[in-house]
Amino acid sequence: MAGMIFKRLAEELDGIIARDPAARSRFEVALTYPGFHAVMAHRLANYLWRNGFKTFGRVVSQIARWVTGIEIHPGARIGQRLFIDHGMGTVIGEMAIVGYDVTLYQGVTLGGILPSVNAAAQVGVKRHPTLESGAIVGAGAQVLGNITVGAGARVGAASVVLKDVPSGAAVVGNPGRVVMPKGSCREFNAYVIPTRDLPDPTARAIEGLLDQVSSLQARLRALEGELEEAKALSVTLNGALPGNATSEEPGLSPDSAAPWLKEASR
Numbered sequence: 001m002a003g004m005i006f007k008r009l010a011e012e013l014d015g016i017i018a019r020d021p022a023a024r025s026r027f028e029v030a031l032t033y034p035g036f037h038a039v040m041a042h043r044l045a046n047y048l049w050r051n052g053f054k055t056f057g058r059v060v061s062q063i064a065r066w067v068t069g070i071e072i073h074p075g076a077r078i079g080q081r082l083f084i085d086h087g088m089g090t091v092i093g094e095m096a097i098v099g100y101d102v103t104l105y106q107g108v109t110l111g112g113i114l115p116s117v118n119a120a121a122q123v124g125v126k127r128h129p130t131l132e133s134g135a136i137v138g139a140g141a142q143v144l145g146n147i148t149v150g151a152g153a154r155v156g157a158a159s160v161v162l163k164d165v166p167s168g169a170a171v172v173g174n175p176g177r178v179v180m181p182k183g184s185c186r187e188f189n190a191y192v193i194p195t196r197d198l199p200d201p202t203a204r205a206i207e208g209l210l211d212q213v214s215s216l217q218a219r220l221r222a223l224e225g226e227l228e229e230a231k232a233l234s235v236t237l238n239g240a241l242p243g244n245a246t247s248e249e250p251g252l253s254p255d256s257a258a259p260w261l262k263e264a265s266r
Helices: 002-019 026-032 034-050 054-068 201-240 254-265
Strands: 109-111 142-144 170-172 177-180
8 A cells, every 4th residue: 555655656756757957866856846745635535525524625735825826736647647736726616527647837717707696506516617638828817617628638827718728739828719720739848839930810801801802902903904905995986986086187077987887886
């Protein structure tokens, strides 16, 4: 039993070291990382909660909040090797489910969006999000409601996510929008910043509109050129008609041209 506990502790510590270059040793992480302290306290609080000692579970959770600045409801289901980096202001709700190897940064909320009225009807209702294994949520992001952030997905800092996020996709903005498609996120990105440029959906939309405007302008210029050519051809053809001759020219007058026009109009 003791051997299993120490093995789990070692896994938790190694998981943090693997994702934080500032972590130099297991000893340092165990002593100084509030995210590790909060998760360990949650293990105890969750055990008490599941075994009917709900008030004691809440007490342990509250003490951990005072010490670490991280609030994890004792009813939340937390997988192995959760890394809460810095952690201050992070909140994880009662019905939240967090998979293995998930990374959260400071200020993240895994909360609900149901109204506070009629709270009795919401007891036991799944109203908080599910984060599947390997997901990363950037600083200040709000993941709200009974939604699922797929395995390996990324949520950008300060994003507000109200809909499901596909596995391996990246979401940014308020409301959250997919900017990197499903399966494109395969490497760990600190603070959800990729090694290549992150596409901006607004800038991409503006660029598309500018391309359309340029195309329309080119088409308009072409039509104007065709119209000028048609006008020039019309003037040339009209000048060649006898009816356009002036009365000052010998042998031609409006009266003498009238019979010709009548013949041409038949």
